[in-house]
Amino acid sequence: MNIAVMGCGTVGGGVVEIIDNRMGENSGLRVTRILDKIFREGDNRFTSEISDITNDDTIDVVVESMGGIEPAHSFILAALNAGKHIVTSNKAVVSQYMKEFVDAANNNNVGLFLEATAGGGVPWIHNLMRVKRIDNITAFSGIINGTSNFIIDKMEREGSDFNETLKLAQEKGYAEANPSADIDGDDVKAKSMISASIAFNTLCSDEIPTSGIRNLTIEDIEAFKEMGMRVRMITRGKVEGNKYYVTVEPQVCADNTLEANTPGYFNTVSLTGETIGELKFFGAGAGALPTANAIVQDILDCKDGKRPVYDFSRTLEFDETIMDSSYLFRTKAERALPKGAIMIRPGYFEIAGKYPAEAHKIAEGLLVEDPTTFMASLQKTI
Numbered sequence: 001m002n003i004a005v006m007g008c009g010t011v012g013g014g015v016v017e018i019i020d021n022r023m024g025e026n027s028g029l030r031v032t033r034i035l036d037k038i039f040r041e042g043d044n045r046f047t048s049e050i051s052d053i054t055n056d057d058t059i060d061v062v063v064e065s066m067g068g069i070e071p072a073h074s075f076i077l078a079a080l081n082a083g084k085h086i087v088t089s090n091k092a093v094v095s096q097y098m099k100e101f102v103d104a105a106n107n108n109n110v111g112l113f114l115e116a117t118a119g120g121g122v123p124w125i126h127n128l129m130r131v132k133r134i135d136n137i138t139a140f141s142g143i144i145n146g147t148s149n150f151i152i153d154k155m156e157r158e159g160s161d162f163n164e165t166l167k168l169a170q171e172k173g174y175a176e177a178n179p180s181a182d183i184d185g186d187d188v189k190a191k192s193m194i195s196a197s198i199a200f201n202t203l204c205s206d207e208i209p210t211s212g213i214r215n216l217t218i219e220d221i222e223a224f225k226e227m228g229m230r231v232r233m234i235t236r237g238k239v240e241g242n243k244y245y246v247t248v249e250p251q252v253c254a255d256n257t258l259e260a261n262t263p264g265y266f267n268t269v270s271l272t273g274e275t276i277g278e279l280k281f282f283g284a285g286a287g288a289l290p291t292a293n294a295i296v297q298d299i300l301d302c303k304d305g306k307r308p309v310y311d312f313s314r315t316l317e318f319d320e321t322i323m324d325s326s327y328l329f330r331t332k333a334e335r336a337l338p339k340g341a342i343m344i345r346p347g348y349f350e351i352a353g354k355y356p357a358e359a360h361k362i363a364e365g366l367l368v369e370d371p372t373t374f375m376a377s378l379q380k381t382i
C-alpha cells in the first residue's frame, strides 16, 4: 500500500518514522510522497504540489497531518475525489467539515479514518464505533487534551509556572500550532464534536459552551487540594430521550478518581453504553509516536479492507436542560455573582443547579470585572 503524507511535522514525521524505520519491509506499507513546505535534504519523496499526490495513481492512502483549516480542507477533498483513502489527525478541519468529508468519501467509495483526531494514541474513536455495534451510547466524558493535562499535572506536582510549562509542552510537540486551542478549550471542543457526532449518530452542534484553564493558578490548585479535589480539563456529552448536550470546561474532581490521577500528557476518557456500562480508556493523548501509531493503525485497517461507516441520521435537539451541574467560581467580582452563590472558602463560590451555557455566561460577566476569574464545574455523575 502506497501512502502520501501531507504535513511532515510532529505527527506526520512520526508516521514516516514508524513506517520507514520501525515496521520493517514486510508491513506492506510504503511512504512514497511527502508534501510539506520544507524538504528533507536527499529525500526525493518531498513535494509542495498536491497534484503530485492526486494525479499519482500508485498512491492508495493520503495521511493529512498539516493541521489548520485551509488548505487542509481542499487538499482532503481533492484526495478523496481522486479516489484516495484519507487518514487524518486534524480535528479542527474534521469538526468543521465532517459531513462534507463523509459524503465525498462515500461518493468515491473510499475510507475516511479519524482515529487520531481525538485522544492521540488512545483507541477512542475505534471503540466508540465498536461499542455502537451493540449499544446506544448514552454519555461520554473525560480528558482528551494532553497539553492542558500536562500543564495542570506539572503545576500540581512541582508547582511549575503555567506559561513555562506550556512552553515545555510546545517543545515536546504536544501543543497545537496556536496553543490557545489547548488552554482555552477549542481543541477539546473540536474533539468533542467529532466524538459526539460518532457516539450519538447526529452531526454535533458547534454551540458547545467552552472554557479553559488560562486563568488557573497555583493558589487554585492548592485550594482544591485542601478540599480533597483536583482540577482537570473535561469534556462531557450526554443523550437523554431526544435531547443531547456537550460541554467543555475545567472540572474539579474528587482526588481519588481516575481523571484526577491522570498524569502528564495522558488522556482518560470514558463512554457509557446501555449493556456495557461505563468503559474507560487511558493512554498517551498527544505526541509524535503515539498519534502516529493511531494513524498507522487506521492505515492497517484500510489495508485490511475496513471502511468506517458514519451515520448522522438521528434527530436530536441540542438542549442543556439535561445537564445541570454545580459550578465553582474563583473571582474578586463577588458583587456580580447571581443570587444563590455560596462562598465555600474565601474568594471561591459555588452555584448549584446551573446549566452549562448559563454558567459560562456568568463567568463571562465576572471576567469583565475581574479578568483573573476562574470557573470549573464540580464533578457529579452525569
Ligand SMILES: NC(=O)C1=CN([C@@H]2O[C@H](COP(=O)(O)OP(=O)(O)OC[C@H]3O[C@@H](n4cnc5c(N)ncnc54)[C@H](OP(=O)(O)O)[C@@H]3O)[C@@H](O)[C@H]2O)C=CC1
Pocket (backbone or CB within 6 Å): 006, 007, 008, 009, 010, 011, 012, 035, 036, 037, 038, 065, 066, 067, 068, 070, 071, 089, 090, 091, 092, 116, 117, 120, 173, 174, 175, 176, 177, 285, 286, 287, 288, 291
Ligand atoms: N502534536 C500532537 O500531539 C497531535 C496533533 N494532532 C493534530 O495533527 C495535526 C498536525 O499536528 P502537528 O504534527 O503537531 O503539527 P506540526 O506543525 O508539527 O506539523 C504540521 C506540518 O505540516 C506543514 N504544513 C502546514 N501547512 C502546510 C501547507 N499548506 N503546505 C505544506 N505543508 C504544510 C507544517 O509546515 P510548517 O511548520 O513550515 O508550517 C509542518 O511541517 C494537527 O491537526 C493537530 O491538531 C493530533 C493529535 C496529536
Ligand SMILES: N[C@@H](CC=O)C(=O)O
Pocket (backbone or CB within 6 Å): 117, 118, 119, 120, 144, 145, 146, 147, 148, 174, 175, 176, 182, 187, 285, 286, 287
Ligand atoms: N494539542 C493536542 C494534541 C493532540 O490532539 C493535545 O494536547 O491533546
